[in-house]
Amino acid sequence: MATTIPIEAVGADGARRAPHASFEYLSTKKDELVGWARKFSLFPYPFVTACCAMEFMAVSSTPYDTDRFGAALPRFSPRQSDLLMVVGTVTHKQAPILLKVYEQMCEPKWVMAFGACATSGGFYQNYATLLGIDRIIPVDVYVPGCPPRPETVIDGIMQLQDRIARQRHPIVNERF
Amino acid sequence: MSAPAILPSLSVSFPQGAVSHGTFALDIAPGDLVAVVDRLKAQFGFDMLLDVTAVDWPGRTPRFDVVYHFYSTTAHVRVRLKARVAEADPRIDSLVASYGSAGFLERECHDMYGIVFPGNPDLRPILLYEGFVGHPLRKDYAKDHEQPLVPYRSRD
Numbered sequence A: 001m002a003t004t005i006p007i008e009a010v011g012a013d014g015a016r017r018a019p020h021a022s023f024e025y026l027s028t029k030k031d032e033l034v035g036w037a038r039k040f041s042l043f044p045y046p047f048v049t050a051c052c053a054m055e056f057m058a059v060s061s062t063p064y065d066t067d068r069f070g071a072a073l074p075r076f077s078p079r080q081s082d083l084l085m086v087v088g089t090v091t092h093k094q095a096p097i098l099l100k101v102y103e104q105m106c107e108p109k110w111v112m113a114f115g116a117c118a119t120s121g122g123f124y125q126n127y128a129t130l131l132g133i134d135r136i137i138p139v140d141v142y143v144p145g146c147p148p149r150p151e152t153v154i155d156g157i158m159q160l161q162d163r164i165a166r167q168r169h170p171i172v173n174e175r176f
Numbered sequence B: 001m002s003a004p005a006i007l008p009s010l011s012v013s014f015p016q017g018a019v020s021h022g023t024f025a026l027d028i029a030p031g032d033l034v035a036v037v038d039r040l041k042a043q044f045g046f047d048m049l050l051d052v053t054a055v056d057w058p059g060r061t062p063r064f065d066v067v068y069h070f071y072s073t074t075a076h077v078r079v080r081l082k083a084r085v086a087e088a089d090p091r092i093d094s095l096v097a098s099y100g101s102a103g104f105l106e107r108e109c110h111d112m113y114g115i116v117f118p119g120n121p122d123l124r125p126i127l128l129y130e131g132f133v134g135h136p137l138r139k140d141y142a143k144d145h146e147q148p149l150v151p152y153r154s155r156d
Helices: A030-039 A050-059 A093-106 A117-122 A150-166 B001-012 B030-044 B102-113
Strands: A046-047 A084-089 A110-114 A141-143 B019-020 B023-028 B048-058 B064-072 B078-083
Touching: A030 A084, A030 A150, A046 A093, A046 B064, A050 A084, A050 A150, A050 B001, A110 A117, A110 A150, A110 B030, A141 A150, B001 B023, B001 B030, B001 B078, B023 B030, B030 B064, B030 B078
Parallel strands: A046 A084, A084 A110, A110 A141, B023 B078
Antiparallel strands: B019 B023, B048 B064, B064 B078
16 A cells, blocks of 8 residues: 655755745765766767767767767867767777877766777787777777667667766765 | 770780780889889870789798789770889889879888888888888788787786
């Protein structure tokens, strides 16, 4: 049997208000509040190097629309972004550029390896190709596929959001 | 010169060549390259240099074929030249005086095979990076040998 719990609000003067009155306070945990805010305001930096870019365009635009997850607006400055999406093959010649972009991003920051090449080098194993970006920067979520289906990318974004919501959000950490 | 006429006249001028899959293929000595190319350009109208590359034949002497493809934009005919150069001294004259595009094409061939083109003013790496040791498309370059520019993270 359902029980109705009366909702009661406490005003700034300490007086109790009637249930229909507006809330003056909400109680939550700092990490949950910050995590909730951060997970819905991901600003991706698309580090786009190869054919996965086509799939990135597809998943960003109308039919799939990552805007629904708060991860829409690409920021083409690492300073203004907090999600580094590495889309495509990264070569050894490009690795210093990727590392510099990553280091320029402000904390907090997350990294998505988009597609097989960014994850592991894909089908390349030769003099030119970096076999997975996790050899030089830490990666939070790997999206498989060559290229990934848009649904796979959205699933990756949602898993990253779950992770952001559950993780600690220290005001000051060892790196910042 | 029209397309039907050009192949027979090439065969007359270069009797050691042959038509292969519609392309006139010709093996030449490295020293004859510039003379042959100038003649192809002036006399037969091959006005476009399509590609400069090489083939590595490990164990063969001389080891490398340097391969040139030319195209005539009026007759729509292709010519392939091959010249053999030795591993000890892989040199062949540059074509930058006749074809500007030879600058980049020879640079790439120098990157990948280590062929030296005297006369090319700029043989810096074009696809590879400064500090890369060796020539990755040679058969004796291990296929999984990497030369990373960024130190790898420790995986612990």
